[in-house]
Amino acid sequence: MKKLLMATLIAITPFSAHADFVYSVPFGIDFHLDISGSGGTPPPPPAPVGLHSIDCGQQHCLGIKDGEVWGAGDNGYLQFGYVSGDHSEWTNLGIEADSVYAGYRSSMAIKDGQLFVTGDNPYGHLGVSIHPVSSWHDTGLTGVTDVAAGRYHSVIVKDGTVWSAGRNNYYQLGLGDNNSRNSFQDTGLQASKVTVTRFSSHAISNGVVHSVGYNSNGQLGLGDLVARHTWASAGFQADDIEGARNFYSVYAIKDGNLWVVGRNDFGQLGIGNNDEKTSWFNANIPVEDIESGYRHAVLISGGEVYTTGDSAFGQLGRSGEHRAWTATGEQASEVASSDYTTILGNGETGKSVGDNSSGEGGVGHVSNLSSWTEWASFDAAPDS
Known part of the structure; x- marks a missing residue:
């Protein structure tokens, strides 16, 4: 998030x-x-320091440093664009951006409202007909303010409206049919924020959560398990929203507190049990930032890092599976998560734990991380 x-x-x-x-x-x-008439000029806000806006896909992570995109991990699907090979250290990818979004095996970036994409694109979810997209490609879209890069479908906010592209087998594009699209189409829903799960899409429209698509575990938050073919309002107000892009759990921030819905078989909702929720449920923890992996999640509360859910690769930063939010003893300014890896960002420094088989932890090697491990130092020059 x-x-x-x-x-x-x-x-x-x-x-x-x-x-x-x-x-x-x-x-x-x-x-x-x-x-x-204010009597003075307000001081300029501080610019972000070091690596920030971190986002992770299946086994690769992206971030912004000094206005440029950096990446670590798997590049087997050309998700780093111009840069070749996998990278076990954070590496300059040679493109400027304001924000970045890591899909399953693809990457998306916004620069001055323009949308650029690269990587795996079998269903056209990058909004272009090229497959794969082998370098950063300008989609021609402008006015883009938010992106949710999913496994095989994506949704964006363009000029205040939700647009979607990619696989549509469960009506997850919100277009009223199940035909896939290889270019972004206007769904007609006004929104400020979007997210996705594996086969569903979610948006905050006029402060209220709307959802569409697959609903196997109640992840649409509508009180049932019935799929929706068009956008449906949950009647639930939220300020921000985050989906498990490769699974079926959704998280929202409302008035600074965490609310959850959907699948919970590994305790990834952090509510103390394995009960799935078909309606939005108050998890009773203040939250500043939250990210979801495949079957685990990580958040910041009061500057402290908490994790919950599956720990098959040690991605919780502590032993065992946990069904409730538990403090890790770590602090961070932002968090991110790939399928089985947890990333903590603190500007110039950071830590990772969990699966690191493609180097997605950015620590300089590809051995899995059983404990929190500092990132390797940054290489300032873009690779080729």
Whole structure:
């Protein structure tokens, strides 16, 4: 779940009686602050330090550092674009971006509202007809402010409306039919935030969660197990939302607290049992950031890192499976998760634990990580 990261303060009419300032914030959303009569100029917000906006797919991770995209892990499906080979250290991928999104075996990036894509694309979920996409490709779309890169389908917010592309066997594109698409199509739903699970899509529209597609474990949050062919409102208000992109659990932040719904066979909802939830359920823990892996999840609460769920690869940072959110003893400014790996970001430094067979932990080798391990140092120059 990407956190709001403030960028540069731009003075349009400095020191005038009606100075108008623009704060550039993530995903291309701009707002104006009129400080006329305020008695002074607000200080510029700090720029993000080090690696941030980290997001992970099946076995690769992406992040932003100094306005450029960096990656670690599997590149067997060309998800790093111009850079060849797998990378066990964080590596400069040679492209600038404002935000990045790691799909199952693909990557997507936004730069000034334009959408760029690369990697595996068997169902056209990158919004282009090329398969695979072997280098960063400009989709031609503008006005893009959010992306949910799924296993084989993707949804984006473009000009305030949800668009979708890719596999559509369970109506997960929200277009009213089950025909797959290899270009992004307007679903007609206005939204500010989107996420996906393996065969479903979710959006926050006017502050209310809407969902569509597969509903085997109640992951649509509609109180039943019935699939939906068009967007349906759960009547549940939320500020942010995060789906297990390769599984069937969904997490939301409402008024700073965690709410959960869907599959829970490994305790990945963190509610103290294995009961799945078909309606949104209050997990009773304050949360600042949350990410979901395949059958586990990680969050930050009060600056402390908590994990829950499956620990087959040690991805919880402690032994055994856990059905409730449990402190790891670690702190982080943001978290991310691949299928079986947990990533903690702290700007210039970070740690990883769990599966590292493709180097997705960014620690400089491909041995699995049974305990929290510091990232390897950064290489400033792009590889080729």
